[in-house]
Amino acid sequence: MSRSSPAELKALIRDFRRDQIIDVARRLFGERGTIEVPMDEIATEAGVARSTLYVYFANRDELLRACLQRMHTLLLDSVVGSWERDSSPVERLRTLVLGMLERIDDNPAFFRLTLATQGAPSPAATTVGAELDLIGLDIAGLIRDVIEQGTHSGDFRLLDADKAMTFVGQQLYGAMSVRAGDPRPAPRHEAADELCSFLLYGLAGPARTDMHTLPAS
Amino acid sequence: MSRSSPAELKALIRDFRRDQIIDVARRLFGERGTIEVPMDEIATEAGVARSTLYVYFANRDELLRACLQRMHTLLLDSVVGSWERDSSPVERLRTLVLGMLERIDDNPAFFRLTLATQGAPSPAATTVGAELDLIGLDIAGLIRDVIEQGTHSGDFRLLDADKAMTFVGQQLYGAMSVRAGDPRPAPRHEAADELCSFLLYGLAGPARTDMHTLPAS
DNA sequence: CGGCGAATCGGACACCGTGTCTGATTCACT
DNA sequence: AGTGAATCAGACACGGTGTCCGATTCGCCG
Structure with a gap:
């Protein structure tokens, strides 16, 4: 134990400090925007x-x-985490959506900022952009899996996987952006259900039987 | 002509100068991001x-x-511009989508930046955010009109206008963001058709008969 | 205990961009 | 030629960044 400790412990402490700083920065950036927070403040905080x-x-x-x-x-x-437990594509889609909503609610301000940073082209954002793209790719991959599974199992209509992925991704992106900016967002599960429902109407085709309030006029 | 000219002409010149500066700024901001461009450069340019x-x-x-x-x-x-000429909700929806795509293609970089600024909370973005909200509201209003017209005429499924508006808005938002970041975006009309199609599948309900390539397996 | 080394501190520094101000200069119109 | 407004060039204070260095703390080991 004396052999591994000195070096490893040092690294551990270092990581711990790092994480601590990151958490503070994440909070502050989220609260007031990236450029608005001086390094001084992050340090102090x-x-x-x-x-x-x-x-x-x-x-x-x-x-x-x-x-x-x-x-x-x-x-x-x-x-x-929940991904593996689910089997049906519908369940997985919901898991996916719900997971993202959770992440937003965890720190909406910073998430807003994340999406924001996305668009800013700059030497700065080039480095940053790479990171963002990675996130996007991961999610895109998950979406793609769900769609392929769904079309294959017959749960979804037949459609071009690439395009479907794009559109679902866009809808997710938009939904997240909107939620991140919403001061009083709808309850998470409810929002997830509605969003999935909307996606499925497009994916699963034929109308479902939730609302028949209006007269056919 | 000597009476009205001096004052009005002055105002005209002023506006002209203003616009000229705005155009330069819009380009530079688009190319390199808001914070990356010093005022010096805008002035010089x-x-x-x-x-x-x-x-x-x-x-x-x-x-x-x-x-x-x-x-x-x-x-x-x-x-x-094209809005008034169209009558059917489907046509109007397409006009709406196409109009936004046009605007993106006109200056994608700046548009990206516009969406970006959206999220950043800051004294800066508060002023700016108000402007953005106005745009959003206008678009939302148009979307809402289309939906109400569509549900009323029976072209769309029956659904809650508010939620439908939200989802369509989100989809648009996402689509614009993606397109603005796409180095080689699909041809505008094609993209508009596909997007509308996706929206209508959700809005118009029953599947259409475009693609039946895969076996039901 | 005394001393070594690494991490941390605090503060000075040069640099750059912002926004303000001023006095000189240009230009149109009379 | 003369007047006034718009423009200019440039100086200025301010604030934030990133660098650097000497002083200080603290754990650890002989």
Whole structure:
């Protein structure tokens, strides 16, 4: 134990500190936007000196990148955890949606910012953008799996997997953006159900029998 | 002509200059992101002194806001122009979608940035956000009109107008974001058709008869 | 205990962009 | 030629970034 400790423990502490800083940054960035938060404040809030910050992160952008990376893993964990247990494509779709909503609700402000950073082209966002793309690719892969499984099992209408994936992805993207900006979002499960329902109307084809309120006029 | 000219002409020139600056800013912001472009550069590129810039716009944020406002009017013009001519809700939906795609293609980078600014909470984005919200509201209104018209005429399934509006809006939002980031986007009309098709599958209910390639397996 | 080394601190520094201001200059119109 | 508005160039204070370095803390080992 004396052999592995010194080096490994050091690394552990380092990681711990890192995570601690990232959490603070994630919160602050979320609350007030990326550019609005000076490094000073992050340092103070995290209880370290500003110069120490630069020991852990080369610059502001790399810190932001680390924040995104963290959200990446959290997001995937949210989904993949329940993923394996579900079998039907409908269930999995719901799991997927629900997982993303959970992640949003966890820190909507930062999520909003995540989507925002997406669009900004800049040397900064180039580094950052790579991270974002990774998240997108992961999700896209999951969506694709669901669709293929669904069309194969006959639960979904027959459609081009690529296009379907794109559209589902777009809808998810839009839904997340809207929810992230919504001060009083609908309850998570309800929102997930509605969203899935809308997606399935398109995916599963024939109308379902929820609402027949209006006269056919 | 000597009476009205001096004052009005002055205003005209002023507006012209303003627009000229806005166009330059819109391009540069689009190319490299909002924060990445110094006021110096905008001024130089627009052929005015930096101090003159501050005569026309109180600060960076107000310049950005003006850029968004411009996109707002362009966007609405794109849509409303053809709007009146169309009668069926399906046609109008397509007009709406197509108009937005046109606007994206006109300056995708800036549009990306527009969507991006959306999410960033900050004193800056508060002013800016108001402008964005206005655009959103206008579009939402148009969507709502289409949906109500469609459900009323029987072209669409019966569904809750509010929720349908939300979902269509989300889908549009997502589609625009994706297209704005796509280096080689699909031809505009084709993209519009596909998007409408996807929306209508959900809106118009029963499956259409485009693709029956796969065996029911 | 005394001392070593790594991590941390605090603060000085140069650099850059912002927004303000001022006095000089241009230009159109009379 | 003269007047006034628009424009210009440039100086300025301010605030944030990223770098650097000497001083300090703290755990650990002889």
